[in-house]
Amino acid sequence: MPFVRITLAHGRSLEDRRAMAESVQQALVETAGVPANDFFCAIHELPPEDFRFDPSYLGIARSKELVFVQIVLNAGRTVDVKLALYARIAEKVGQRPGLRHEDVMINLIEVPRENWSFGNGLMSYSPAP
Amino acid sequence: MPFVRITLAHGRSLEDRRAMAESVQQALVETAGVPANDFFCAIHELPPEDFRFDPSYLGIARSKELVFVQIVLNAGRTVDVKLALYARIAEKVGQRPGLRHEDVMINLIEVPRENWSFGNGLMSYSPAP
Amino acid sequence: MPFVRITLAHGRSLEDRRAMAESVQQALVETAGVPANDFFCAIHELPPEDFRFDPSYLGIARSKELVFVQIVLNAGRTVDVKLALYARIAEKVGQRPGLRHEDVMINLIEVPRENWSFGNGLMSYSPAP
Numbered sequence: 001m002p003f004v005r006i007t008l009a010h011g012r013s014l015e016d017r018r019a020m021a022e023s024v025q026q027a028l029v030e031t032a033g034v035p036a037n038d039f040f041c042a043i044h045e046l047p048p049e050d051f052r053f054d055p056s057y058l059g060i061a062r063s064k065e066l067v068f069v070q071i072v073l074n075a076g077r078t079v080d081v082k083l084a085l086y087a088r089i090a091e092k093v094g095q096r097p098g099l100r101h102e103d104v105m106i107n108l109i110e111v112p113r114e115n116w117s118f119g120n121g122l123m124s125y126s127p128a129p
Numbered sequence: 130m131p132f133v134r135i136t137l138a139h140g141r142s143l144e145d146r147r148a149m150a151e152s153v154q155q156a157l158v159e160t161a162g163v164p165a166n167d168f169f170c171a172i173h174e175l176p177p178e179d180f181r182f183d184p185s186y187l188g189i190a191r192s193k194e195l196v197f198v199q200i201v202l203n204a205g206r207t208v209d210v211k212l213a214l215y216a217r218i219a220e221k222v223g224q225r226p227g228l229r230h231e232d233v234m235i236n237l238i239e240v241p242r243e244n245w246s247f248g249n250g251l252m253s254y255s256p257a258p
Numbered sequence: 259m260p261f262v263r264i265t266l267a268h269g270r271s272l273e274d275r276r277a278m279a280e281s282v283q284q285a286l287v288e289t290a291g292v293p294a295n296d297f298f299c300a301i302h303e304l305p306p307e308d309f310r311f312d313p314s315y316l317g318i319a320r321s322k323e324l325v326f327v328q329i330v331l332n333a334g335r336t337v338d339v340k341l342a343l344y345a346r347i348a349e350k351v352g353q354r355p356g357l358r359h360e361d362v363m364i365n366l367i368e369v370p371r372e373n374w375s376f377g378n379g380l381m382s383y384s385p386a387p
Contacts, residue, residue: 003197003236005136007300014178021181037186040234042136042197043179049272050301052279057295060377068261068300070330072199072236079372079385090379105298106375107261107330109238109367114208117235119189121219127208132326132365134265143307150310166315169363171265171326172308201328201365238367243337246364248318250348256337 001116001125002028002073004041009048009064016097017043023092024069031084032077053105066103067093074125075110082108130245130254131157131202133170138177138193145226146172152221153198160213161206182234195232196222203254204239211237259374259383260286260331262299267306267322274355275301281350282327289342290335311363324361325351332383333368340366 004024012020021041028034048064055062069089077085090101114127133153141149150170157163177193184191198218206214219230243256262282270278279299286292306322313320327347335343348359372385 003199017179018181035186037183039181039183039186040197041181042173042175043181044173044175044300044302045179046300046302050275050303052276052297052299052301054295054297057293057297058376058382062377068298070261072238079381082372083381086375086381087379090375090377101379102377104375104379105377107369108373109330109369110373111236111238114211115237115239117215117219117233118187119191119219119231119234121216121230121233123208123212123215124187132328146308147310164315166312168310168312168315169326170310171302171304172310173302173304174308201367240365240367243340244366244368246344246348246362247316248320248348248360248363250345250359250362252337252341252344253316 001038002034002040002071005070006041006043007051007068007070008043008045008066009051010045011048012045012097019097020067020093020099023096024071024089027085027088027092028071031088032073032081060102063100063103065099066105067099069104069106070109071106072109072111074113130167131163131169131200134199135170135172136180136197136199137172137174137195138180139174140177141174141226148226149196149222149228152225153200153218156214156217156221157200160217161202161210189231192229192232194228195234196228198233198235199238200235201238201240203242206239259296260292260298260329263328264299264301265309265326265328266301266303266324267309268303269306270303270355277355278325278351278357281354282347285343285346285350286329289346290331290339318360321358321361323357324363325357327362327364328367329364330367330369332371335368
């Protein structure tokens with residue numbers, strides 16, 4: 001159910017992009033109760049000049065390797081789960097493909113369970129009672 | 130008011146991409162009360178290796194022709210309307226451009242009415258009371 | 259904290275695209291209490307045939323220069339702030355790069371404060387009490 005959209009500047013290898021998608025997924029599995037095969041990710045490479053960001057907002061030194069990870073997922077994760085998820089994503093993409101932790105930006109967009117169809121025109125999850 | 134963002138792997142013809150956008154719009158009109166000319170759609174083609182998905186999550190057999198349809202729309206549609214919308218989108222894109230129903234994935238992101246400006250710097254819909 | 263995603267058809271100069279991002283940011287700073295260096299924007303250029311829109315929905319005459327500005331930001335802005343933001347974005351991008359006001363479409367997606375990590379695997383804003 002999460003749909004992950006990764007935005008970054010052109011220039012990473014295919015292997016690195018694959019590693020990013022897989023590392024984010026591993027973090028979701030390990031901290032947010034996502035099934036391992038519930039894996040859906042789009043990676044948007046942009047010309048560097050079309051990916052604009054402040055290099056020091058909140059005192060974090062970002063480089064041109066910044067990656068923006070936007071995750072649409074079901075509502076209901078606690079603050080503690082979100083804290084663990086952010087930390088684990090940074091740790092995992094720090095290992096593979098080796099991103100600096102400063103270069104990992106994350107945003108969650110939460111939706112109700114009834115807002116997904118994973119195929120066949122069916123509502124995939126029963127609505128919350 | 131819906132804004133539809135379609136993500137898919139490179140390789141469909143222009144005619145097919147046009148048919149996808151139009152079929153999704155027809156389903157919105159027929160099931161969710163959207164005016165026919167309230168039609169706004171962006172299609173993002175990605176290198177196949179940058180569109181990652183599980184080929185069998187929830188027992189649905191996805192092919193490399195998978196299409197992800199993300200719809201931002203006003204909150205307030207009932208579960209029944211969402212059920213009808215998912216079914217109709219799968220049916221319509223199954224007719225044009227002929228997608229397998231297993232290859233149609235849908236996600237809704239709901240926003241309040243006041244969150245849109247369709248031009249001229251104006252709020253397009255009055256806020257819900 | 260806002261993350262701005264701009265979608266438009268291919269064909270604008272780099273200078274114009276830069277001006278769009280900066281003008282939207284100035285409007286956010288001037289009307290919505292966003293810090294000047296809280297600036298994060300991705301610009302997605304699409305083939306014109308993949309950016310579909312109605313040329314007159316709600317009586318607004320759109321041209322092929324239409325720009326769709328989607329802003330993910332923290333919840334809590336009042337209707338008055340949103341009204342001011344829409345007007346100011348249209349005004350600013352009207353000045354630089356000189357877009358027609360009819361060609362500026364805006365959508366807000368609101369999230370809770372706890373839904374952001376701006377780097378280092380940390381939750382960037384304390385959750386609302």
